Amino acid sequence: MAAEARTDAPADLAAVPSLTLDQAQLGDAELLLSGVFAPLTGFMGAADVTAVVEHGTLADGTPWPVPVTLDVRHDAVPGDATRVVLADPEGTPLALLDIAERGEAPSRPGRGAGQAMVRLAGPVTGLREPEHGPFRRLMIGPAEARAALGDTPVLAYATRGPVHSRQIGQLRHMAGQLKARPLLLPLTAGPADVVTRPEALIRAVLAAAANLPSGTMVIPVPLAPRGPYAGVGPEREVTLRAMIAAAYGASHLMIDATAATLAGGAGAPIPVVPAGDWAYDRVAEVWRPLALIEAGTEQEDLSPGELGDLLDAGAEVPAWFTPPTVAAELRRARPPRARRGFVLFLTGLSGSGKSTIARDLADILAERGERRVSLLDGDLVRQLLSAGLTFSRADRDLNIARIGFVAAEVARHGGIAICAPIAPYAAARARVRRLVSEVGDFLLIHVATPLEVCEARDRKGLYAKARAGIIDHFTGISDPYEEPLDADLTIDTAAMTREQASQAVLKLLTSGGWLPAGPG
Numbered sequence: 001m002a003a004e005a006r007t008d009a010p011a012d013l014a015a016v017p018s019l020t021l022d023q024a025q026l027g028d029a030e031l032l033l034s035g036v037f038a039p040l041t042g043f044m045g046a047a048d049v050t051a052v053v054e055h056g057t058l059a060d061g062t063p064w065p066v067p068v069t070l071d072v073r074h075d076a077v078p079g080d081a082t083r084v085v086l087a088d089p090e091g092t093p094l095a096l097l098d099i100a101e102r103g104e105a106p107s108r109p110g111r112g113a114g115q116a117m118v119r120l121a122g123p124v125t126g127l128r129e130p131e132h133g134p135f136r137r138l139m140i141g142p143a144e145a146r147a148a149l150g151d152t153p154v155l156a157y158a159t160r161g162p163v164h165s166r167q168i169g170q171l172r173h174m175a176g177q178l179k180a181r182p183l184l185l186p187l188t189a190g191p192a193d194v195v196t197r198p199e200a201l202i203r204a205v206l207a208a209a210a211n212l213p214s215g216t217m218v219i220p221v222p223l224a225p226r227g228p229y230a231g232v233g234p235e236r237e238v239t240l241r242a243m244i245a246a247a248y249g250a251s252h253l254m255i256d257a258t259a260a261t262l263a264g265g266a267g268a269p270i271p272v273v274p275a276g277d278w279a280y281d282r283v284a285e286v287w288r289p290l291a292l293i294e295a296g297t298e299q300e301d302l303s304p305g306e307l308g309d310l311l312d313a314g315a316e317v318p319a320w321f322t323p324p325t326v327a328a329e330l331r332r333a334r335p336p337r338a339r340r341g342f343v344l345f346l347t348g349l350s351g352s353g354k355s356t357i358a359r360d361l362a363d364i365l366a367e368r369g370e371r372r373v374s375l376l377d378g379d380l381v382r383q384l385l386s387a388g389l390t391f392s393r394a395d396r397d398l399n400i401a402r403i404g405f406v407a408a409e410v411a412r413h414g415g416i417a418i419c420a421p422i423a424p425y426a427a428a429r430a431r432v433r434r435l436v437s438e439v440g441d442f443l444l445i446h447v448a449t450p451l452e453v454c455e456a457r458d459r460k461g462l463y464a465k466a467r468a469g470i471i472d473h474f475t476g477i478s479d480p481y482e483e484p485l486d487a488d489l490t491i492d493t494a495a496m497t498r499e500q501a502s503q504a505v506l507k508l509l510t511s512g513g514w515l516p517a518g519p520g
Contacts, residue, residue, distance in 0.1 A: 013096065016083050016085050017077055018087050018093065019097075020088070021089075024190050025224075028189075029086055031221070031223065032068070033094075036142055038247065039062060042123035043121050044068050045103075046121070048064075048067075049069060052065070053231040065232065067232070069121070072118060073117060077118075083098050084097050093127050095126050095127055096127060097123075099122050100121055100122035102119070103119050104118060104119065138202070138219060138220055139221075139222075145249050155182050155253075156254070157253070158187055158223075159205070161196060162195065162322070165280070165322055166278050166301060167256075168211050168212060168287075169286070169288070170254065170287075174254055174273060178251075181216065182209075182216040183219065183248065184205050184218045186201050186202050186218065189222040189223055192438050193438060195330060195333045203332070205218055206218055211323050211325075223244065238272060239267055239272075242269060242270055242272050246269040252271050299320065302321050308334070311334045311336070312334075312513060313336060317331075337514045339414065341411030341414045341416065341417075341440035342441035342442065343407045343418075344418045345423070345433075347422065347424075347445070349475060350422060350475060351453075353449055354445075354447040355377050357447065358418045360499075364502060364506065371515075372415040373418065374410045376418065381399065381403055385402050386399040386402055391473040391474075393425070397425065403419050404431065405435065407432070408435045411440030429444065443509075444487045445487065445490075445505060446483065446484045446491070448490050448491065463476075463477065
Protein backbone atom coordinates (compact mmCIF):
# COMPACT_ATOMS: atom_id res chain seq x y z
CA MET A 1 0.00 0.00 0.00
CA ALA A 2 1.07 3.60 -0.50
CA ALA A 3 2.90 5.45 2.21
CA GLU A 4 0.71 8.11 3.82
CA ALA A 5 1.95 11.69 3.63
CA ARG A 6 2.43 13.72 6.80
CA THR A 7 1.36 17.33 6.62
CA ASP A 8 4.62 18.79 7.90
CA ALA A 9 8.13 17.79 8.86
CA PRO A 10 8.33 17.26 12.63
CA ALA A 11 10.99 19.01 14.67
CA ASP A 12 12.85 15.77 15.32
CA LEU A 13 13.86 15.72 11.63
CA ALA A 14 15.80 18.98 11.91
CA ALA A 15 19.05 17.08 12.48
CA VAL A 16 18.39 14.48 9.77
CA PRO A 17 20.56 14.97 6.67
CA SER A 18 18.82 16.05 3.48
CA LEU A 19 19.29 14.61 -0.01
CA THR A 20 18.25 16.52 -3.14
CA LEU A 21 16.76 14.17 -5.74
CA ASP A 22 17.11 14.51 -9.49
CA GLN A 23 14.06 14.39 -11.76
CA ALA A 24 14.16 10.62 -12.28
CA GLN A 25 14.53 9.96 -8.54
CA LEU A 26 11.74 12.44 -7.75
CA GLY A 27 9.50 10.54 -10.15
CA ASP A 28 10.23 7.20 -8.49
CA ALA A 29 9.63 8.67 -5.03
CA GLU A 30 6.30 10.11 -6.12
CA LEU A 31 5.18 6.81 -7.66
CA LEU A 32 6.14 4.99 -4.47
CA LEU A 33 4.24 7.42 -2.27
CA SER A 34 1.12 7.58 -4.44
CA GLY A 35 0.75 3.80 -4.60
CA VAL A 36 1.38 3.50 -8.33
CA PHE A 37 4.36 1.26 -7.53
CA ALA A 38 2.40 -0.88 -5.05
CA PRO A 39 3.21 -3.28 -3.44
CA LEU A 40 6.55 -1.44 -3.15
CA THR A 41 6.75 0.97 -0.21
CA GLY A 42 10.36 2.03 -0.66
CA PHE A 43 13.55 1.70 -2.66
CA MET A 44 14.71 -1.87 -3.25
CA GLY A 45 17.54 -3.61 -1.46
CA ALA A 46 20.04 -6.04 -2.96
CA ALA A 47 17.89 -9.17 -2.52
CA ASP A 48 14.91 -7.65 -4.32
CA VAL A 49 17.09 -6.23 -7.10
CA THR A 50 18.75 -9.60 -7.71
CA ALA A 51 15.41 -11.39 -7.76
CA VAL A 52 13.90 -8.85 -10.15
CA VAL A 53 16.80 -9.02 -12.58
CA GLU A 54 17.04 -12.82 -12.55
CA HIS A 55 13.40 -13.85 -12.19
CA GLY A 56 11.11 -10.84 -12.68
CA THR A 57 9.87 -11.07 -9.10
CA LEU A 58 10.63 -9.54 -5.74
CA ALA A 59 12.51 -11.67 -3.22
CA ASP A 60 9.19 -12.89 -1.79
CA GLY A 61 8.00 -14.06 -5.23
CA THR A 62 5.68 -11.14 -6.00
CA PRO A 63 5.86 -10.35 -9.74
CA TRP A 64 7.76 -7.13 -10.46
CA PRO A 65 9.54 -6.26 -13.71
CA VAL A 66 12.30 -3.69 -13.03
CA PRO A 67 14.57 -2.47 -10.22
CA VAL A 68 13.47 0.66 -8.34
CA THR A 69 16.64 1.90 -6.66
CA LEU A 70 18.19 5.06 -5.23
CA ASP A 71 21.83 5.60 -6.20
CA VAL A 72 23.60 8.68 -4.81
CA ARG A 73 27.12 10.02 -4.57
CA HIS A 74 29.06 8.36 -1.77
CA ASP A 75 29.42 11.67 0.08
CA ALA A 76 25.79 12.78 -0.33
CA VAL A 77 24.64 11.12 2.91
CA PRO A 78 26.84 10.58 6.00
CA GLY A 79 27.90 6.98 6.39
CA ASP A 80 26.41 6.69 9.87
CA ALA A 81 23.01 8.17 8.93
CA THR A 82 20.00 5.91 9.53
CA ARG A 83 17.47 8.27 7.97
CA VAL A 84 17.55 10.90 5.24
CA VAL A 85 15.06 13.54 4.14
CA LEU A 86 14.35 13.41 0.41
CA ALA A 87 14.02 16.91 -1.03
CA ASP A 88 13.16 18.45 -4.37
CA PRO A 89 15.65 20.75 -6.20
CA GLU A 90 14.31 23.74 -4.26
CA GLY A 91 15.15 22.03 -0.97
CA THR A 92 11.54 21.33 -0.01
CA PRO A 93 11.36 18.10 2.06
CA LEU A 94 9.01 15.63 0.39
CA ALA A 95 9.66 12.31 2.09
CA LEU A 96 11.71 10.46 4.68
CA LEU A 97 13.81 7.41 3.80
CA ASP A 98 14.63 5.03 6.65
CA ILE A 99 17.92 3.52 5.49
CA ALA A 100 17.63 -0.22 5.92
CA GLU A 101 20.52 -1.06 3.62
CA ARG A 102 23.52 0.69 2.10
CA GLY A 103 25.72 -0.85 -0.58
CA GLU A 104 27.93 -0.05 -3.52
CA ALA A 105 26.04 1.03 -6.63
CA PRO A 106 27.08 -0.55 -9.95
CA SER A 107 28.89 1.61 -12.48
CA ARG A 108 26.76 3.45 -14.99
CA PRO A 109 27.67 5.18 -18.28
CA GLY A 110 27.97 8.96 -18.06
CA ARG A 111 28.95 9.23 -14.40
CA GLY A 112 32.55 10.03 -15.10
CA ALA A 113 35.62 9.31 -13.08
CA GLY A 114 35.76 9.98 -9.39
CA GLN A 115 32.04 9.59 -8.85
CA ALA A 116 31.78 6.69 -6.44
CA MET A 117 28.13 5.89 -5.80
CA VAL A 118 26.21 4.10 -3.08
CA ARG A 119 22.77 2.51 -3.22
CA LEU A 120 20.36 3.33 -0.41
CA ALA A 121 17.36 1.10 0.32
CA GLY A 122 14.46 1.23 2.72
CA PRO A 123 10.85 2.34 3.22
CA VAL A 124 9.78 5.84 2.24
CA THR A 125 7.25 7.95 4.18
CA GLY A 126 5.69 11.06 2.67
CA LEU A 127 6.12 14.39 4.45
CA ARG A 128 4.01 16.54 2.12
CA GLU A 129 2.31 16.35 -1.25
CA PRO A 130 4.39 17.44 -4.27
CA GLU A 131 3.39 20.94 -5.34
CA HIS A 132 5.65 21.84 -8.22
CA GLY A 133 5.85 20.89 -11.88
CA PRO A 134 3.84 21.75 -14.98
CA PHE A 135 0.25 20.49 -15.16
CA ARG A 136 0.37 19.33 -11.54
CA ARG A 137 -3.46 19.47 -11.49
CA LEU A 138 -3.54 16.57 -13.97
CA MET A 139 -1.25 14.34 -11.89
CA ILE A 140 -3.96 12.68 -9.85
CA GLY A 141 -3.39 9.54 -7.79
CA PRO A 142 -4.54 6.03 -8.67
CA ALA A 143 -7.58 6.05 -6.39
CA GLU A 144 -8.86 9.34 -7.82
CA ALA A 145 -8.21 8.11 -11.36
CA ARG A 146 -10.08 4.85 -10.83
CA ALA A 147 -13.01 6.73 -9.33
CA ALA A 148 -13.13 9.10 -12.30
CA LEU A 149 -12.92 6.30 -14.87
CA GLY A 150 -15.59 4.15 -13.22
CA ASP A 151 -16.28 0.52 -14.07
CA THR A 152 -16.18 0.81 -17.87
CA PRO A 153 -13.31 -0.75 -19.86
CA VAL A 154 -10.33 1.60 -20.16
CA LEU A 155 -7.73 1.45 -22.95
CA ALA A 156 -4.43 3.03 -21.85
CA TYR A 157 -1.58 4.22 -24.02
CA ALA A 158 1.67 5.19 -22.27
CA THR A 159 4.10 7.27 -24.30
CA ARG A 160 7.35 9.23 -24.04
CA GLY A 161 6.64 11.13 -27.23
CA PRO A 162 3.82 13.07 -28.92
CA VAL A 163 0.71 11.20 -30.11
CA HIS A 164 0.23 11.54 -33.88
CA SER A 165 -2.50 10.61 -36.34
CA ARG A 166 -1.48 6.95 -36.59
CA GLN A 167 -1.76 6.41 -32.85
CA ILE A 168 -5.00 8.43 -32.74
CA GLY A 169 -6.50 6.18 -35.42
CA GLN A 170 -5.33 3.05 -33.65
CA LEU A 171 -6.72 4.22 -30.31
CA ARG A 172 -10.10 5.16 -31.79
CA HIS A 173 -10.31 1.80 -33.57
CA MET A 174 -9.27 -0.32 -30.60
CA ALA A 175 -11.33 1.68 -28.10
CA GLY A 176 -14.35 1.15 -30.31
CA GLN A 177 -13.77 -2.59 -30.46
CA LEU A 178 -13.38 -2.83 -26.69
CA LYS A 179 -16.08 -0.22 -25.98
CA ALA A 180 -13.40 1.36 -23.81
CA ARG A 181 -12.55 4.86 -22.66
CA PRO A 182 -9.08 6.04 -23.80
CA LEU A 183 -6.49 6.95 -21.15
CA LEU A 184 -3.29 8.69 -22.25
CA LEU A 185 -0.31 8.43 -19.92
CA PRO A 186 2.54 10.77 -20.97
CA LEU A 187 5.70 9.58 -19.20
CA THR A 188 7.48 12.74 -18.16
CA ALA A 189 10.56 11.81 -16.11
CA GLY A 190 14.03 11.07 -17.39
CA PRO A 191 16.17 12.42 -20.25
CA ALA A 192 14.35 14.91 -22.44
CA ASP A 193 14.84 17.21 -25.41
CA VAL A 194 12.97 20.34 -26.42
CA VAL A 195 9.92 18.30 -27.55
CA THR A 196 9.77 15.71 -24.78
CA ARG A 197 10.48 17.88 -21.74
CA PRO A 198 7.45 17.57 -19.44
CA GLU A 199 5.48 20.71 -20.26
CA ALA A 200 5.96 20.34 -24.03
CA LEU A 201 5.08 16.64 -24.04
CA ILE A 202 1.94 17.14 -21.96
CA ARG A 203 0.75 20.01 -24.17
CA ALA A 204 1.20 17.87 -27.27
CA VAL A 205 -0.63 14.90 -25.73
CA LEU A 206 -3.50 17.15 -24.61
CA ALA A 207 -3.77 18.47 -28.17
CA ALA A 208 -3.96 14.90 -29.47
CA ALA A 209 -6.58 13.94 -26.88
CA ALA A 210 -8.97 16.49 -28.41
CA ASN A 211 -9.11 14.21 -31.46
CA LEU A 212 -10.14 11.16 -29.42
CA PRO A 213 -13.60 10.26 -28.08
CA SER A 214 -15.18 12.48 -25.46
CA GLY A 215 -14.14 11.46 -21.97
CA THR A 216 -10.53 10.67 -22.89
CA MET A 217 -8.34 11.28 -19.84
CA VAL A 218 -4.73 12.47 -19.72
CA ILE A 219 -2.70 11.69 -16.60
CA PRO A 220 1.03 12.58 -16.63
CA VAL A 221 3.18 9.92 -14.96
CA PRO A 222 6.72 10.80 -13.74
CA LEU A 223 8.18 7.44 -14.82
CA ALA A 224 11.87 7.48 -15.74
CA PRO A 225 13.11 4.98 -18.34
CA ARG A 226 15.12 2.00 -17.17
CA GLY A 227 18.31 1.84 -19.20
CA PRO A 228 20.45 -1.24 -19.86
CA TYR A 229 22.31 -0.52 -16.60
CA ALA A 230 19.19 -1.74 -14.74
CA GLY A 231 20.07 -5.30 -15.74
CA VAL A 232 16.82 -6.11 -17.53
CA GLY A 233 15.75 -6.13 -21.18
CA PRO A 234 13.45 -3.55 -22.80
CA GLU A 235 10.54 -6.01 -22.78
CA ARG A 236 10.24 -5.43 -19.02
CA GLU A 237 9.30 -1.80 -19.79
CA VAL A 238 6.11 -3.04 -21.43
CA THR A 239 5.19 -5.02 -18.33
CA LEU A 240 5.94 -2.03 -16.12
CA ARG A 241 3.72 0.22 -18.24
CA ALA A 242 0.92 -2.35 -17.97
CA MET A 243 1.26 -2.41 -14.17
CA ILE A 244 1.15 1.38 -14.01
CA ALA A 245 -1.83 1.56 -16.37
CA ALA A 246 -3.64 -1.01 -14.22
CA ALA A 247 -2.93 1.05 -11.10
CA TYR A 248 -4.73 3.98 -12.71
CA GLY A 249 -7.73 1.82 -13.62
CA ALA A 250 -6.96 0.63 -17.14
CA SER A 251 -8.34 -2.70 -18.32
CA HIS A 252 -6.08 -2.90 -21.42
CA LEU A 253 -2.78 -1.39 -22.57
CA MET A 254 -2.13 -0.60 -26.22
CA ILE A 255 1.48 -0.79 -27.40
CA ASP A 256 3.04 0.09 -30.74
CA ALA A 257 3.54 -2.70 -33.24
CA THR A 258 7.31 -2.58 -32.82
CA ALA A 259 6.98 -3.10 -29.09
CA ALA A 260 5.10 -6.35 -29.71
CA THR A 261 8.36 -7.95 -30.85
CA LEU A 262 9.78 -7.40 -27.36
CA ALA A 263 7.58 -10.18 -25.97
CA GLY A 264 6.28 -7.63 -23.52
CA GLY A 265 3.33 -8.25 -21.28
CA ALA A 266 4.61 -11.39 -19.57
CA GLY A 267 3.27 -11.18 -16.04
CA ALA A 268 1.25 -8.03 -16.79
CA PRO A 269 -1.93 -7.60 -14.72
CA ILE A 270 -3.98 -6.48 -17.76
CA PRO A 271 -4.00 -7.57 -21.42
CA VAL A 272 -1.30 -5.93 -23.55
CA VAL A 273 -2.68 -5.36 -27.04
CA PRO A 274 -0.37 -4.66 -30.01
CA ALA A 275 -1.71 -1.87 -32.22
CA GLY A 276 -0.72 -3.71 -35.40
CA ASP A 277 0.79 -2.42 -38.65
CA TRP A 278 -0.99 0.70 -39.87
CA ALA A 279 -0.28 3.10 -42.72
CA TYR A 280 -1.84 6.20 -44.25
CA ASP A 281 -4.11 5.40 -47.20
CA ARG A 282 -3.45 8.19 -49.71
CA VAL A 283 -6.58 7.36 -51.69
CA ALA A 284 -9.02 7.28 -48.78
CA GLU A 285 -6.98 9.90 -46.89
CA VAL A 286 -7.22 8.01 -43.63
CA TRP A 287 -5.02 5.86 -41.39
CA ARG A 288 -6.01 2.19 -41.39
CA PRO A 289 -4.54 -1.31 -40.95
CA LEU A 290 -1.97 -2.01 -43.64
CA ALA A 291 -3.82 -5.15 -44.74
CA LEU A 292 -6.81 -3.03 -45.79
CA ILE A 293 -4.81 -0.70 -48.03
CA GLU A 294 -4.30 -1.41 -51.73
CA ALA A 295 -0.62 -1.99 -52.47
CA GLY A 296 1.11 1.12 -53.71
CA THR A 297 -1.35 3.58 -52.18
CA GLU A 298 0.12 3.62 -48.68
CA GLN A 299 2.07 6.59 -47.38
CA GLU A 300 5.19 5.91 -45.33
CA ASP A 301 5.17 7.43 -41.86
CA LEU A 302 7.59 10.22 -40.99
CA SER A 303 10.56 9.12 -38.90
CA PRO A 304 11.50 11.19 -35.82
CA GLY A 305 14.50 12.46 -37.76
CA GLU A 306 12.36 13.58 -40.71
CA LEU A 307 9.92 15.32 -38.38
CA GLY A 308 12.85 17.04 -36.64
CA ASP A 309 14.19 18.24 -39.99
CA LEU A 310 10.82 19.80 -40.86
CA LEU A 311 10.62 21.57 -37.51
CA ASP A 312 14.25 22.75 -37.72
CA ALA A 313 13.61 24.28 -41.14
CA GLY A 314 10.28 25.84 -40.14
CA ALA A 315 8.54 23.79 -42.83
CA GLU A 316 4.92 22.69 -42.63
CA VAL A 317 4.24 19.37 -40.92
CA PRO A 318 1.89 17.32 -43.15
CA ALA A 319 -1.70 17.23 -41.88
CA TRP A 320 -1.90 13.51 -42.65
CA PHE A 321 0.92 12.87 -40.17
CA THR A 322 -0.36 14.78 -37.14
CA PRO A 323 -3.33 17.04 -36.35
CA PRO A 324 -2.66 20.77 -36.85
CA THR A 325 -3.10 21.38 -33.11
CA VAL A 326 -0.36 18.86 -32.31
CA ALA A 327 1.89 20.34 -35.00
CA ALA A 328 1.40 23.77 -33.43
CA GLU A 329 2.57 22.45 -30.07
CA LEU A 330 5.60 20.84 -31.68
CA ARG A 331 6.52 24.11 -33.39
CA ARG A 332 6.13 25.92 -30.08
CA ALA A 333 8.45 23.44 -28.36
CA ARG A 334 10.92 23.19 -31.23
CA PRO A 335 10.95 26.44 -33.19
CA PRO A 336 13.04 26.72 -36.38
CA ARG A 337 16.77 26.83 -35.81
CA ALA A 338 16.83 30.43 -37.02
CA ARG A 339 14.79 31.38 -33.92
CA ARG A 340 15.98 28.75 -31.46
CA GLY A 341 18.40 29.39 -28.64
CA PHE A 342 21.72 27.58 -28.76
CA VAL A 343 25.08 27.29 -27.05
CA LEU A 344 28.47 27.46 -28.72
CA PHE A 345 30.82 25.64 -26.35
CA LEU A 346 34.50 26.07 -27.22
CA THR A 347 36.92 23.74 -25.44
CA GLY A 348 40.69 23.48 -25.70
CA LEU A 349 43.99 23.93 -23.90
CA SER A 350 45.06 27.20 -22.34
CA GLY A 351 46.47 29.32 -25.16
CA SER A 352 44.65 27.40 -27.89
CA GLY A 353 42.85 30.53 -29.08
CA LYS A 354 39.36 29.65 -27.91
CA SER A 355 38.83 32.91 -25.99
CA THR A 356 39.96 34.96 -28.97
CA ILE A 357 37.61 33.08 -31.30
CA ALA A 358 34.76 33.41 -28.79
CA ARG A 359 35.24 37.19 -28.54
CA ASP A 360 35.44 37.55 -32.32
CA LEU A 361 32.24 35.55 -32.76
CA ALA A 362 30.44 37.62 -30.11
CA ASP A 363 31.50 40.82 -31.89
CA ILE A 364 30.49 39.54 -35.32
CA LEU A 365 27.07 38.41 -34.11
CA ALA A 366 26.55 41.70 -32.28
CA GLU A 367 27.35 43.59 -35.48
CA ARG A 368 24.83 41.50 -37.41
CA GLY A 369 22.18 42.26 -34.80
CA GLU A 370 20.05 39.19 -35.55
CA ARG A 371 20.32 37.47 -32.18
CA ARG A 372 21.10 38.36 -28.57
CA VAL A 373 24.50 37.04 -27.53
CA SER A 374 26.05 36.31 -24.12
CA LEU A 375 29.78 35.61 -23.78
CA LEU A 376 30.89 33.31 -20.95
CA ASP A 377 34.67 33.32 -21.24
CA GLY A 378 36.65 31.05 -18.94
CA ASP A 379 38.69 33.75 -17.15
CA LEU A 380 35.71 36.07 -16.68
CA VAL A 381 33.59 33.26 -15.29
CA ARG A 382 36.36 32.37 -12.85
CA GLN A 383 36.41 35.96 -11.57
CA LEU A 384 32.65 36.24 -11.08
CA LEU A 385 30.46 33.15 -11.34
CA SER A 386 33.07 30.75 -9.96
CA ALA A 387 35.12 32.98 -7.69
CA GLY A 388 36.76 30.95 -4.93
CA LEU A 389 36.84 27.63 -6.78
CA THR A 390 40.13 25.77 -7.05
CA PHE A 391 41.41 23.74 -9.98
CA SER A 392 40.69 20.36 -8.41
CA ARG A 393 38.61 17.99 -10.49
CA ALA A 394 35.54 18.54 -8.31
CA ASP A 395 35.80 22.33 -8.56
CA ARG A 396 36.50 22.21 -12.28
CA ASP A 397 33.35 20.12 -12.76
CA LEU A 398 31.40 22.61 -10.63
CA ASN A 399 32.75 25.50 -12.70
CA ILE A 400 31.59 23.84 -15.93
CA ALA A 401 28.22 23.00 -14.36
CA ARG A 402 27.73 26.68 -13.46
CA ILE A 403 28.65 27.76 -16.98
CA GLY A 404 26.27 25.16 -18.39
CA PHE A 405 23.41 26.31 -16.18
CA VAL A 406 23.76 29.96 -17.23
CA ALA A 407 24.22 29.00 -20.88
CA ALA A 408 21.10 26.82 -20.81
CA GLU A 409 19.06 29.70 -19.39
CA VAL A 410 20.27 31.94 -22.22
CA ALA A 411 19.29 29.27 -24.77
CA ARG A 412 15.93 28.69 -23.05
CA HIS A 413 14.99 32.28 -23.85
CA GLY A 414 16.09 32.12 -27.48
CA GLY A 415 19.53 33.68 -27.11
CA ILE A 416 23.04 32.56 -28.05
CA ALA A 417 25.54 31.70 -25.33
CA ILE A 418 29.21 31.50 -26.34
CA CYS A 419 31.31 29.64 -23.75
CA ALA A 420 35.09 29.32 -23.80
CA PRO A 421 36.34 27.34 -20.78
CA ILE A 422 39.10 24.75 -20.95
CA ALA A 423 36.54 22.09 -19.90
CA PRO A 424 39.07 19.24 -19.88
CA TYR A 425 36.75 16.41 -18.81
CA ALA A 426 34.39 14.65 -21.20
CA ALA A 427 31.81 13.79 -18.53
CA ALA A 428 31.41 17.44 -17.51
CA ARG A 429 31.00 18.51 -21.14
CA ALA A 430 28.44 15.75 -21.67
CA ARG A 431 26.40 16.95 -18.70
CA VAL A 432 26.28 20.45 -20.16
CA ARG A 433 25.19 19.03 -23.53
CA ARG A 434 22.34 17.13 -21.87
CA LEU A 435 21.27 20.19 -19.87
CA VAL A 436 21.26 22.50 -22.87
CA SER A 437 19.60 19.97 -25.19
CA GLU A 438 16.46 20.08 -23.03
CA VAL A 439 15.87 23.70 -24.00
CA GLY A 440 17.87 24.38 -27.18
CA ASP A 441 20.83 23.25 -29.25
CA PHE A 442 24.40 22.55 -28.15
CA LEU A 443 27.38 22.83 -30.50
CA LEU A 444 30.77 21.66 -29.25
CA ILE A 445 33.78 23.32 -30.89
CA HIS A 446 37.14 21.67 -30.21
CA VAL A 447 39.96 24.19 -30.58
CA ALA A 448 42.57 21.50 -31.12
CA THR A 449 45.72 23.62 -31.18
CA PRO A 450 48.71 21.37 -30.29
CA LEU A 451 50.19 21.61 -26.81
CA GLU A 452 53.59 22.75 -28.06
CA VAL A 453 51.98 25.69 -29.91
CA CYS A 454 49.92 26.68 -26.87
CA GLU A 455 52.99 26.49 -24.66
CA ALA A 456 55.07 28.55 -27.10
CA ARG A 457 52.44 31.31 -26.96
CA ASP A 458 52.21 31.30 -23.12
CA ARG A 459 51.50 35.03 -22.88
CA LYS A 460 50.59 34.73 -19.20
CA GLY A 461 53.56 32.55 -18.28
CA LEU A 462 51.26 29.81 -16.98
CA TYR A 463 52.96 26.90 -18.71
CA ALA A 464 56.35 27.98 -17.38
CA LYS A 465 54.94 28.08 -13.84
CA ALA A 466 53.30 24.68 -14.35
CA ARG A 467 56.61 23.19 -15.59
CA ALA A 468 58.32 24.65 -12.55
CA GLY A 469 55.74 23.11 -10.23
CA ILE A 470 54.44 26.49 -9.08
CA ILE A 471 50.94 25.80 -10.48
CA ASP A 472 49.28 22.47 -9.70
CA HIS A 473 46.56 20.75 -11.71
CA PHE A 474 47.47 22.54 -14.94
CA THR A 475 45.74 21.04 -17.96
CA GLY A 476 48.15 19.48 -20.42
CA ILE A 477 51.05 19.46 -17.97
CA SER A 478 50.01 18.05 -14.60
CA ASP A 479 46.34 17.40 -15.35
CA PRO A 480 44.79 15.55 -18.30
CA TYR A 481 42.79 16.97 -21.20
CA GLU A 482 40.25 14.48 -22.57
CA GLU A 483 39.93 15.31 -26.24
CA PRO A 484 36.30 15.41 -27.43
CA LEU A 485 35.03 12.51 -29.50
CA ASP A 486 31.71 14.27 -30.12
CA ALA A 487 32.82 17.69 -31.38
CA ASP A 488 30.60 19.33 -33.99
CA LEU A 489 33.62 21.18 -35.35
CA THR A 490 37.38 20.87 -34.84
CA ILE A 491 39.69 23.77 -35.61
CA ASP A 492 43.44 24.30 -35.14
CA THR A 493 44.62 27.89 -34.74
CA ALA A 494 48.16 26.81 -35.55
CA ALA A 495 47.00 26.07 -39.09
CA MET A 496 44.60 29.00 -39.64
CA THR A 497 44.21 32.67 -38.81
CA ARG A 498 41.78 33.91 -36.19
CA GLU A 499 39.57 35.22 -39.01
CA GLN A 500 39.56 31.81 -40.69
CA ALA A 501 38.71 30.13 -37.39
CA SER A 502 35.76 32.45 -36.77
CA GLN A 503 34.54 31.97 -40.33
CA ALA A 504 34.66 28.20 -39.90
CA VAL A 505 32.29 28.47 -36.94
CA LEU A 506 30.01 30.89 -38.80
CA LYS A 507 29.90 28.46 -41.73
CA LEU A 508 28.74 25.73 -39.35
CA LEU A 509 25.99 28.00 -38.05
CA THR A 510 24.78 29.09 -41.47
CA SER A 511 24.90 25.62 -43.04
CA GLY A 512 22.95 24.25 -40.08
CA GLY A 513 20.29 26.95 -40.28
CA TRP A 514 21.02 28.71 -36.97
CA LEU A 515 22.01 31.88 -38.86
CA PRO A 516 20.97 33.24 -42.27
CA ALA A 517 23.53 32.86 -45.03
CA GLY A 518 24.53 36.54 -45.06
CA PRO A 519 24.64 39.50 -42.70
CA GLY A 520 21.23 40.75 -41.55
